[in-house]
Amino acid sequence: MKRYSIAIVICAVALVAGATTAFAGEAGGLNVVMAKPTVTTELGDGLVYETTSNSQVCVTTDPNDPLNRASGDCSGACIRKGDGDPECMGSCTWADTDGDLAFFTWTGQTAGSWKMQGGTGKWAKASGSGTWMAAAVYAGGMGANSWKGEIDME
Numbered sequence: 281m282k283r284y285s286i287a288i289v290i291c292a293v294a295l296v297a298g299a300t301t302a303f304a305g306e307a308g309g310l311n312v313v314m315a316k317p318t319v320t321t322e323l324g325d326g327l328v329y330e331t332t333s334n335s336q337v338c339v340t341t342d343p344n345d346p347l348n349r350a351s352g353d354c355s356g357a358c359i360r361k362g363d364g365d366p367e368c369m370g371s372c373t374w375a376d377t378d379g380d381l382a383f384f385t386w387t388g389q390t391a392g393s394w395k396m397q398g399g400t401g402k403w404a405k406a407s408g409s410g411t412w413m414a415a416a417v418y419a420g421g422m423g424a425n426s427w428k429g430e431i432d433m434e
Contacts, residue, residue: 307408308428309340309348315421326362331355338374346402350376358389365389371397382406390414396431405434 316333323329333355340348356370372384380401386394391413396406410429417423 306428307340307342307345307410307431308426309338309345310415311336311338311425311427313423313425315423328360328366330358330360330366332358332370336372336374346376346378346380347374347382348377350374350382352382354384354386356386368392376403378402386412388412394427394429402433407432 314335316335318330318332321329333353335353336351338347338350342348352372352374354370354372356368358366358368360366366389368389369385369387372386374382374384376382378401380399380403382399382403383397384394385397386392391411393411394409396403396408398404398406408429408431410427412425412427415424415426
């Protein structure tokens with residue numbers, strides 16, 4: 281369960297990019313996540329390093345949002361000392377239905393923050409930030425994350 285939660289965290293940030301061209305304001309949605317295997321490395325002294333990745337599909341609250349139905353991959357890493365909560369961070373790259381790429385960074389494990397880092401085409405000058413949280417865990421390694429925040433596009 282813990283490994284899957286880490287994978288879900290990675291994808292939350294990616295959905296945050298949902299916005300319309302020349303849009304400035306609140307955005308949000310839900311993303312569907314398919315986790316890939318987590319790799320765990322024991323570093324000694326109770327320190328554990330985990331890498332994770334997943335594939336995602338975005339479903340924005342606004343069906344006309346240019347990130348609606350975008351898909352992509354997220355990857356990241358977590359470090360944990362003993363039984364403590366891990367510190368996680370990573371990045372996501374999403375392709376929208378026009379083929380433009382949106383780039384995000386994220387932090388957190390089952391909830392956290394995200395930041396839009398620009399991209400290509402309509403996303404080149406996009407910026408924004410917000411929060412995300414794991415919303416559901418489904419059978420077969422799938423899950424969902426909800427997200428909200430603000431996106432500014434020129």
